[in-house]
Amino acid sequence: MTEYFDNKIRVFAPATVANVACGFDSLGFAINQPGDIVEAVLQDEPGVRISEITGENGRLPTEPEKNTAGVAVLALLEHLEETRGIEMSLHKRMPLGSGLGSSAASSVAALFAANELLGRPLKKGEMLPFAMKAEASACGSPHADNVAPGLLGGFALIRSYDPLDVVSIEYPENLCCTVLHPHIELRTEDSRRILRKHIKLQDAVIQWSNLAGLIAGLAKSDFDLISRSLNDIIFEPVRSLLIPGFDNVKGAAIEAGALGCSISGSGPSVFALSTTMDKAYEVGAAMKEAFSELQLDSDIYVSAVNKKGPRVLQPEEDPVQPDL
Amino acid sequence: MTEYFDNKIRVFAPATVANVACGFDSLGFAINQPGDIVEAVLQDEPGVRISEITGENGRLPTEPEKNTAGVAVLALLEHLEETRGIEMSLHKRMPLGSGLGSSAASSVAALFAANELLGRPLKKGEMLPFAMKAEASACGSPHADNVAPGLLGGFALIRSYDPLDVVSIEYPENLCCTVLHPHIELRTEDSRRILRKHIKLQDAVIQWSNLAGLIAGLAKSDFDLISRSLNDIIFEPVRSLLIPGFDNVKGAAIEAGALGCSISGSGPSVFALSTTMDKAYEVGAAMKEAFSELQLDSDIYVSAVNKKGPRVLQPEEDPVQPDL
Numbered sequence: 001m002t003e004y005f006d007n008k009i010r011v012f013a014p015a016t017v018a019n020v021a022c023g024f025d026s027l028g029f030a031i032n033q034p035g036d037i038v039e040a041v042l043q044d045e046p047g048v049r050i051s052e053i054t055g056e057n058g059r060l061p062t063e064p065e066k067n068t069a070g071v072a073v074l075a076l077l078e079h080l081e082e083t084r085g086i087e088m089s090l091h092k093r094m095p096l097g098s099g100l101g102s103s104a105a106s107s108v109a110a111l112f113a114a115n116e117l118l119g120r121p122l123k124k125g126e127m128l129p130f131a132m133k134a135e136a137s138a139c140g141s142p143h144a145d146n147v148a149p150g151l152l153g154g155f156a157l158i159r160s161y162d163p164l165d166v167v168s169i170e171y172p173e174n175l176c177c178t179v180l181h182p183h184i185e186l187r188t189e190d191s192r193r194i195l196r197k198h199i200k201l202q203d204a205v206i207q208w209s210n211l212a213g214l215i216a217g218l219a220k221s222d223f224d225l226i227s228r229s230l231n232d233i234i235f236e237p238v239r240s241l242l243i244p245g246f247d248n249v250k251g252a253a254i255e256a257g258a259l260g261c262s263i264s265g266s267g268p269s270v271f272a273l274s275t276t277m278d279k280a281y282e283v284g285a286a287m288k289e290a291f292s293e294l295q296l297d298s299d300i301y302v303s304a305v306n307k308k309g310p311r312v313l314q315p316e317e318d319p320v321q322p323d324l
Numbered sequence: 325m326t327e328y329f330d331n332k333i334r335v336f337a338p339a340t341v342a343n344v345a346c347g348f349d350s351l352g353f354a355i356n357q358p359g360d361i362v363e364a365v366l367q368d369e370p371g372v373r374i375s376e377i378t379g380e381n382g383r384l385p386t387e388p389e390k391n392t393a394g395v396a397v398l399a400l401l402e403h404l405e406e407t408r409g410i411e412m413s414l415h416k417r418m419p420l421g422s423g424l425g426s427s428a429a430s431s432v433a434a435l436f437a438a439n440e441l442l443g444r445p446l447k448k449g450e451m452l453p454f455a456m457k458a459e460a461s462a463c464g465s466p467h468a469d470n471v472a473p474g475l476l477g478g479f480a481l482i483r484s485y486d487p488l489d490v491v492s493i494e495y496p497e498n499l500c501c502t503v504l505h506p507h508i509e510l511r512t513e514d515s516r517r518i519l520r521k522h523i524k525l526q527d528a529v530i531q532w533s534n535l536a537g538l539i540a541g542l543a544k545s546d547f548d549l550i551s552r553s554l555n556d557i558i559f560e561p562v563r564s565l566l567i568p569g570f571d572n573v574k575g576a577a578i579e580a581g582a583l584g585c586s587i588s589g590s591g592p593s594v595f596a597l598s599t600t601m602d603k604a605y606e607v608g609a610a611m612k613e614a615f616s617e618l619q620l621d622s623d624i625y626v627s628a629v630n631k632k633g634p635r636v637l638q639p640e641e642d643p644v645q646p647d648l
Contacts, residue, residue: 026533159537160530165552169540198522206484208532209350213483215536216493219543228489 007042009116012319013109013310014153015094015301016101017177017271018145021232021262022210027169028101028145028265029155031177032303034094034320036105037313038069040113043085048073055092068103069110072127072134076114079130080121086114093320097185099265101146107134108150112310124151124309128166139189146265153309155218172221175305176280178272179264180249180287183297186242191266194238207234223259223275230260230273243268245294252290258283277302281323288324300324331366333440336643337433337634338477339418339625340425341501341595342469345556345586346534351493352425352469352589353479355501356627358418358644360429361637362393364437367409372397379416392427393434396451396458400438403454404445410438417644421509423589425470431458432474436634448475448633452490463513470589477633479542496545499629500604502596503588504573504611507621510566515590518562531558547583547599554584554597567592569618576614582607601626605647612648624648 014035018028043049048064064070069090077085088110096102111127131147148156148166155169210229217225240246240263249270253261257279258272272287274280284300291298299322313319338359342352367373372388388394397410412434420426435451455471472480472490479493534553541549564570564587573594577585581603582596596611598604608624615622623646637643 025529026536157536157540159533159553167537167540167549197525199525199528201521201523204523204528205349208535209483211532212350212481212535212539213491215539216491219540225491229483
């Protein structure tokens with residue numbers, strides 16, 4: 001059994017669902033699982049060292065400058081003008097390229113762990129720029145729609161990037177999420193490349209009217225309004241072409257009683273929202289069954305919306321386990 | 325002094341501010357003034373007769389089929405399969421082509437009056453299709469972003485047209501509006517024609533992020549968030565070219581402490597939101613002064629957000645008066 005001292009910490013950071021159907025590049029929320037785990041130790045020497053990475057078959061580099069967790073903590077240490085350093089091991093408990101904010105979960109877990117070990121000099125929101133820097137290193141642009149909900153928990157709206165303005169959005173306590181992670185991989189770049197740079201004005205009006213409806217529905221816990229608003233008429237029709245069986249999975253989720261169902265981030269994971277955990281499990285079973293018709297494997301994760309972002313884990317605690 | 329019997333009624337319907345900066349073709353709200361007044365009398369004979377129109381220099385036709393108030397009530401009577409009819413006089417207390425929902429105010433006042441005289445067979449929301457039919461007759465398309473807030477009061481989101489889904493949006497009680505109506509006229513068609521049919525995806529993301537912020541700010545009475553969100557980066561830069569002095573008027577409003585300022589509907593009226601009536605008057609004075617530098621005249625209307633839409637007036641009551 002691992003022993004824990006004040007200079008050592010184990011942190012979980014949640015997966016996140018960006019876009020949320022109608023909120024492309026604007027809205028995201030965190031879920032209680034899956035996610036990543038970082039174990040970090042405070043060091044007297046400056047800098048960042050990644051001693052180990054488990055999961056994802058050793059595909060991630062341990063050089064801190066090439067790893068989102070490393071990039072984020074290096075930026076934090078530089079900002080704080082720290083003479084101490086951080087050694088960490090990263091346990092990838094969620095797949096890369098899944099559309100669930102895998103890189104964000106790593107950097108958020110690492111940042112939170114480092115900040116705790118350093119005596120909590122920053123609030124969670126103040127770490128956002130360092131997590132965004134890590135996102136930029138991973139995918140070329142400093143997106144915040146995974147790292148913001150990942151750090152803050154709940155639903156986060158990126159109202160503006162210049163200046164950065166992240167708004168926490170109220171939502172109903174009992175909202176639950178089902179995620180189907182198909183065992184295929186999509187690169188965010190590919191999923192972005194197929195999008196057009198211009199859209200029809202009349203489509204944009206429909207999209208932003210749905211987003212406005214979703215925000216209003218979340219704010220007043222109007223599940224019916226949330227359900228009516230969970231439509232993406234611009235991106236889902238294009239991106240879903242890269243996700244085999246998408247229409248069947250979505251149809252099965254709705255049929256099973258989900259409030260709505262769409263692509264998580266840039267895919268290939270698919271999320272559905274429900275009003276109870278029981279319903280979310282039923283929806284998950286229906287989604288998995290629909291997807292299995294393709295002879296492809298998948299994992300289903302069911303959880304409530306994550307309220308607080310990253311958290312310190314007990315020594316043997318393991319919060320990540322596929323439900324189906 | 326006019327005598328009032330059960331078969332006669334006098335109704336006020338409010339002006340409305342559509343678009344609300346970032347909610348193009350999607351969001352609108354009603355204000356306590358200006359607006360239109362309809363006097364209506366129940367008749368034993370079927371059909372609609374418009375006996376008189378005051379205001380706007382007799383520019384509006386009294387043939388019911390050519391007048392939004394007439395079209396709306398004809399549609400209502402037909403829907404109800406009424407054997408009785410309505411005679412009405414319409415008092416235009418707000419300018420045509422002002423961007424304040426002038427045609428909507430007339431049809432909403434007429435519908436509400438007729439429905440009351442007929443024993444209130446419909447709820448306010450149920451009259452929306454008839455008001456939309458009148459809008460279609462006036463401007464070619466059945467827009468709801470003036471008639472919906474006009475009928476229901478407050479802020480109304482048109483989440484969807486097909487099927488029609490109008491959502492009342494929560495807002496802070498003390499929100500006040502200043503309207504500058506420049507004495508120039510813009511036809512909605514002209515103001516729509518200069519808009520492009522396609523927009524940049526990156527602009528759309530900024531626009532819908534602001535709309536999401538506005539809805540969230542209204543719902544949680546966060547005036548600072550409302551203020552930060554009141555931006556229109558797509559339409560205002562184009563449409564404001566048709567409004568002389570717009571940049572100066574907006575600058576003056578912000579300088580005087582308004583939460584935000586943009587074009588009302590398709591213009592030329594300009595609206596600003598404030599947190600108190602006192603502030604809204606100060607903002608109005610600053611806007612009027614900025615506009616007067618062009619040697620053009622203008623009216624300023626200051627009022628709280630209208631809560632309930634149309635209402636029955638007392639015999640001599642006159643709710644419309646420019647404040648400056």
